Amino acid sequence: MPIYTKKGDKGETGLPGKRRLLKTDSVFECLGGLDQTNALIGQAVSMVDQKEVELIDELQEIQSTFLAVGACLAAESPIDAPILATLDEQTCKLEHRIDEWDKQLPELRNFILPGGSQAASAIHLARVGIRQAERAFHRLENAGQLEPIARYLNRLSDYFFQCARYLNLLANRPDIIWKIGDNLS
Numbered sequence: 001m002p003i004y005t006k007k008g009d010k011g012e013t014g015l016p017g018k019r020r021l022l023k024t025d026s027v028f029e030c031l032g033g034l035d036q037t038n039a040l041i042g043q044a045v046s047m048v049d050q051k052e053v054e055l056i057d058e059l060q061e062i063q064s065t066f067l068a069v070g071a072c073l074a075a076e077s078p079i080d081a082p083i084l085a086t087l088d089e090q091t092c093k094l095e096h097r098i099d100e101w102d103k104q105l106p107e108l109r110n111f112i113l114p115g116g117s118q119a120a121s122a123i124h125l126a127r128v129g130i131r132q133a134e135r136a137f138h139r140l141e142n143a144g145q146l147e148p149i150a151r152y153l154n155r156l157s158d159y160f161f162q163c164a165r166y167l168n169l170l171a172n173r174p175d176i177i178w179k180i181g182d183n184l185s
Helices: 026-047 053-074 087-104 118-138 147-170
Strands: 012-015 019-022
Touching: 026 053, 026 118, 053 087, 053 147, 087 147, 118 147
Parallel strands: none
Antiparallel strands: 012 019
């Protein structure tokens, strides 16, 4: 059986409940941002030292959560989605991990340039991607009813920032301090 249906050839996409929306609908901007970020996390996972099992598991859990959040956003009645009941707990887990990393990382006194190791660079891209998805989320009509998603997406950018710094620490790559050039004003 082919994976293509040809149903979207005219610019519409199907959603649960036999609904069809234009591919330009704002919900697809958010879903696309989540999907892109999910792929970037997958790329980063492929670059993380396989001995870092706990971190890999954590990142893959985030990937799975993205699929559940996407299903929620695509649902006919998003406020009834089961994922909403677990996101505050997952947000707390992200905060706990950020705090753990913060204790291990050098104090940050300057802006840093995204980069370093390949895994850290990919996670920096995921950080940028989640910010894009977050902005798209807040453009949704029902975003105010889905506050656990808003908190989770917002915390993820902090998580990815610290994760990138942690991956650079593991790779013995110091943060790259941003320096204002003489010719910049």
